[in-house]
Amino acid sequence: MTVVAEMEVETPEIKFVDFDESFQERLVALQVRDETFARRTEGLIKPEYFESRADAALVSLAISYYDRYKRPPKDVANVVALLKDAIRRGVIRADMVEEIKDKIRVIFDAGMDIVSCRDFAVDQVGEFARHQAITSAMLVAFDQLEKHNTVKVQEILEKAFKVGPRPNSTPYSYWKEAETRTEVRRAMKMGEIKPRGISTGIPGIDKLLFHKGFGIKELTVFMAGAKKGKSFTIWDFAKLISLQGYNVLGITLEVSTEVLSTRLDASVSDTPIDEIDGSIFxxxxxxxxxxxxxxxxxxxxxxxxxxSFRPMDLQDLIDRYKADGIKFDAIVIDYLDIMAPNRWVQSETENSRTIWVDCRGIAQTEEVAMISATQTNREGHKSVTAKAEHAAEDFNKIRTADLVISINATEEEMAKGEARMFFAASRNQKGEFAIRIKRDLSRGHAIKEVIGFE
Incomplete structure (x- = not known):
């Protein structure tokens, strides 16, 4: 495991001289926009390394933001707010403002690919930082060597050689991070930073969720009996997420893309599905x-x-799009129960468990909100309200999912275009409560609004 070493020694001016202007701009974009890069290179990048003063200024703002909130600014609005505050405090001179604004446009340009180059950039920054640490360490070690303090020489050099990117999983000190957590909560409450979740598109549901939306790095599952609206629900949310500007990858294993796109057409245009052919234009x-x-x-x-579709196939698909510069924010799978495991074994329960665990692992490593569905067993299908124990075939699904919401509707409720969503199981918040919703499946609307609580 590597650590970030801080060498307290005076050194000559250090610049990213081996990195051209374009690559330095990518480093700025990564520092400002990419959480993984900011986390893995924490302590390795310094503003003074950049040759452009605009680059240096933006990196300085981004590092200060990360030090405070443990996440990069990400949004243009956040960066602009940081810039205005820095100008007000006199940290940034007036003659630099236009240059910095131009640089903001560059790093947020749609053509600025930061995903496919992230790992390479992390490695390059790590090598640069290690080289600088070793160079500085040798100056200090030479002084100790003259004093015949070989133990100190070894200690200094070993520390320098350990400098490099942080691993993908970094230690989290619960007690030491108390102030950081408090500051993040305060900033969220005041509206200074956005919640980490991806909005469902339905405010009445967002306010009930721990992350104020679908959790990133989490698996949310909608459960219902056969033909009770599971597919309608997850694809309606896919549409609502996309309409907010997020990138969504959808995997359909049950209905064709033709049928699915027709349902989405009905929802977007608010047209009954069976009337689309008569209202084509x-x-x-x-x-x-x-x-x-x-x-x-x-x-x-x-x-x-x-x-036929395996978790490894999902990872391959994600990697293919990342290579083309597309990073997904949410992945919708219809549905996990009819995927295939990476490796078949005789136990159907084990096959199911590995599918769910592997897919949730992908949600974590790719930092996406994953949404899927599962069926209830026969008892759950007949129940007025399906609960966690009604999951079909394998209860491991309930253990693996971060949030399980069942979809329920009596004949009377269906006639009124209503249903109930029961929060059957949750890893991060209270469960065992229900909300009443308005829906219109004939037009592809799995949920239009929240109309009550139970």
Whole structure:
């Protein structure tokens, strides 16, 4: 395991001289926008390493923000707010403002690919920092060597050679981070930083969720009996997430992309599914209007035969898109129960368990919100309210998922276009409560609004 060493020694001016202007700009973009990069290179990058004063200024702001909140600014709005505050405090001179604004446009440009180069950039920064640490250590060690203090020489050099990027999983000191957690909570409450979750698109649901939306690095599962609206629900949320500008990857193993896109067309255009063929151009215009007004993120769908798609296939697909510069914020899988394990064994329970665990692991490593569905058993199908114990076949699914919400509707409720969502199990918040929702499946609306609580 590597550590970040701090060498207290005077050294000549150090610059990223081996990195050209374009690569230095990517480093700035990564420091400002990418949480993984900021975490793994913490303590390795210094503003004075950059040749451009605008680059140095933005990196300084981003590092200060990360030191305080343990996350990068990410959004343009946050960076602009930091810049205004720095100008007000006199940290940034007036003659630098336009240059910095131009640089902000560069690092947030849609063509600025930071995902595919992240690992390479981390390695390059690590090598640079290690070289500088060793150079500085040798100056200090030479002084100790003249004093015949070989133990100190060894200690100094060993510390320098350990300098490098942090591993993907970094230690978290519960007691030492108390003030940081408090500051983050205060800033969230005051609206200074956004919650970490991805909004569901339904404010009434967001306020009930621990992350004020779908949890990043988490698996959220909607549970219901056969033909009770599971697929409608997860794809409606996929649409709502995309409409907020997030990139969504959708995997359908049950219905074709043709059927799925028709359902989405109905939802976006607010047209009954069975009336789309009679309103072809009106539907198209409604979709265009929504697309032009909302500027949605990507909503990319892939169809695979049931029982053929494995977690490793999902990882390969994600990597392929990352190579093309597309980073997904959410992944919707319809649904985990009909995926295939990476390796088949005789136990169906073990096959199911590994699918769920492996997919949740992907959500963690790729830092996405993962959303899927699962069926209830026969008892749950007949129950007025499906609970955690009604999960079909394997209770490990409930143990693995971070949040399980069942979808319930009596005949009377269905006739009124209503249903209940029961929070059956949750890792991060209280459960065992229900909300009443309005929906219209005939138009692809799995949830329109929250109308009550139970």
């Amino acid at each position: 009106a539907v198209m215009e409604a979709i265009r209007a929504t697309r032009d007004r909302k500027l949605p993120g990507e909503l990319i769908l892939h169809e695979y035969p049931s029982g």
